[in-house]
Amino acid sequence: MSENVEKYIKRKVYKSTSSRIAQKFVDAGLEKIRACINCGTCTGSCPSGRRTAYRTRSAIRRALTGDESVLKDIDIWLCSTCYYCYERCPRDIPVTDMIIKLRNIAVEEGYILDSHFGLANDIFYATGHGVPATGENNKKWRDLRESYGLPPLPPTVHSYPEAVKECQELMNAVGFRKLLDNAAKLKEERAQAAKKDKEE
Amino acid sequence: MVKENTFAFFLGCLMPNRYPAIEKSTKFVMQKLGYEILDMERATCCPAPGVFRSFNKGDWMVAAARNLCIAEKLDSDILTVCNGCFGTLQEVNKHLKENKEHRELVNEKLKLIGNYEFRGTIDVRHVAEVLGYEVGPWGIEDVIIRKVNARAVIHYGCHFLKPTRIREIESSEGPTIIEEFVEALGIESVRFKEQLTCCGAGGGVKAYDGTASMRIFGEKMKNIDEVKPDFILDICPFCHLQYETGQDYLNKNKSCNYDYPVIHLSQLTAYCMGMDQEFIGLQYQLMGREYIFGGEEKEEEVI
Numbered sequence: 001m002s003e004n005v006e007k008y009i010k011r012k013v014y015k016s017t018s019s020r021i022a023q024k025f026v027d028a029g030l031e032k033i034r035a036c037i038n039c040g041t042c043t044g045s046c047p048s049g050r051r052t053a054y055r056t057r058s059a060i061r062r063a064l065t066g067d068e069s070v071l072k073d074i075d076i077w078l079c080s081t082c083y084y085c086y087e088r089c090p091r092d093i094p095v096t097d098m099i100i101k102l103r104n105i106a107v108e109e110g111y112i113l114d115s116h117f118g119l120a121n122d123i124f125y126a127t128g129h130g131v132p133a134t135g136e137n138n139k140k141w142r143d144l145r146e147s148y149g150l151p152p153l154p155p156t157v158h159s160y161p162e163a164v165k166e167c168q169e170l171m172n173a174v175g176f177r178k179l180l181d182n183a184a185k186l187k188e189e190r191a192q193a194a195k196k197d198k199e200e
Numbered sequence: 201m202v203k204e205n206t207f208a209f210f211l212g213c214l215m216p217n218r219y220p221a222i223e224k225s226t227k228f229v230m231q232k233l234g235y236e237i238l239d240m241e242r243a244t245c246c247p248a249p250g251v252f253r254s255f256n257k258g259d260w261m262v263a264a265a266r267n268l269c270i271a272e273k274l275d276s277d278i279l280t281v282c283n284g285c286f287g288t289l290q291e292v293n294k295h296l297k298e299n300k301e302h303r304e305l306v307n308e309k310l311k312l313i314g315n316y317e318f319r320g321t322i323d324v325r326h327v328a329e330v331l332g333y334e335v336g337p338w339g340i341e342d343v344i345i346r347k348v349n350a351r352a353v354i355h356y357g358c359h360f361l362k363p364t365r366i367r368e369i370e371s372s373e374g375p376t377i378i379e380e381f382v383e384a385l386g387i388e389s390v391r392f393k394e395q396l397t398c399c400g401a402g403g404g405v406k407a408y409d410g411t412a413s414m415r416i417f418g419e420k421m422k423n424i425d426e427v428k429p430d431f432i433l434d435i436c437p438f439c440h441l442q443y444e445t446g447q448d449y450l451n452k453n454k455s456c457n458y459d460y461p462v463i464h465l466s467q468l469t470a471y472c473m474g475m476d477q478e479f480i481g482l483q484y485q486l487m488g489r490e491y492i493f494g495g496e497e498k499e500e501e502v503i
Binding site: 107128129180 | 211252254402412415484
């Protein structure tokens with residue numbers, strides 16, 4: 001990239017894209033978003049956007065211009081991270097990474113979907129796997145493994161209970177546990193407030 | 201120095217816990233080709249590049265680095281059979297090799313649980329790339345005992361090739377690596393409309409909004425049905441799951457009548473290298489249970 005373009009995207013004052021969320025993008029090393037020309041190639045390439053209300057360009061634009069309602073817009077969870085937008089962006093912006101960052105900010109502020117919370121908390125944190133083979137419900141999968149001459153449980157964390165604890169320690173240390181607890185707490189508070197509003 | 205012709209086999213979640221036939225086939229293929237396959241003991245979920253990275257990218261990176269360290273201790277490159285695992289591990293491995301600041305941050309956290317340090321000594325490989333480029337169609341021809349004469353549609357999935365500037369395998373808009381490889385196995389690969397788009401499972405979409413996921417998938421299936429292949433060939437257990445459960449869903453809810461067998465590249469290659477059809481495991485899958493590979497045994501050359 002030419003030096004001037006580099007200077008252009010790193011310059012400090014650019015009012016329309018200097019919202020709180022825009023700053024978070026910049027802090028995460030995604031300052032390249034300032035080179036966006038709003039061409040909409042990301043939206044046009046999106047297989048999810050074609051069949052749902054999710055619009056890539058619009059979601060990022062809203063984030064940059066300070067429309068914080070985008071964080072609670074469940075449409076941002078319809079990106080399947082297929083990377084077409086990232087591949088085709090004429091300005092070389094890592095668009096998918098922007099959506100991921102937007103989701104990271106949403107989770108930080110308590111906008112986590114129930115199904116994802118369950119996956120993170122009850123499955124990944126509890127077992128170390130995203131799709132486990134432990135538990136009574138999964139016996140048929142262990143039997144299937146055995147029928148192929150494989151051990152009923154793979155030699156992953158599944159075979160080493162102490163490794164599950166080790167991973168939980170690691171997830172506690174990096175703040176993942178806290179992130180989930182905080183998201184759950186904020187979510188609960190919002191639900192209570194909404195309930196109160198309704199009663200009044 | 202990483203050991204030659206040796207792989208630390210990263211299992212992930214879906215393959216060992218739902219499709220053990222793919223695990224069995226991959227081991228069979230790689231060992232027959234002369235590779236040593238090592239278990240990655242105590243490995244976790246990669247963690248998935250869609251849903252887990254969406255919570256916090258930093259945490260995702262640390263959890264992935266722990267898995268990478270397990271392979272580093274074995275002095276072996278990682279072999280994955282899943283686009284998701286490949287996406288996570290390849291990206292984090294490459295990023296931490298290049299970014300000193302993040303490497304130090306990650307190592308600080310890893311130190312807290314004991315003997316883990318990311319050193320950046322290994323590479324992460326996908327079985328499709330090892331078979332397609334390293335073994336190659338030229339190399340597989342000598343070791344297969346039979347060919348499957350069939351028409352198949354190939355589903356590349358997303359994270360195997362994209363983003364191209366990180367994966368650096370080949371163009372994501374017109375790849376041919378798998379087509380060329382399976383041609384040597386007797387497969388005629390059939391192009392179909394929008395072949396390279398997503399199956400609709402990734403990014404946490406399947407977990408959160410099954411209907412949206414099925415809308416993306418339904419169109420995919422419609423396009424596949426137009427060319428009437430013998431089976432669907434994939435290189436990712438998550439796409440595999442989507443094609444299996446998705447067809448079932450469409451049959452039950454959208455009055456479709458699909459029964460296309462879904463076959464992973466490892467399963468197909470294992471069959472051609474002599475593994476019994478019984479171990480390919482179609483009878484335990486949801487779709488195409490009755491399907492039996494056609495084709496013929498390769499004739500011995502008479503000298």
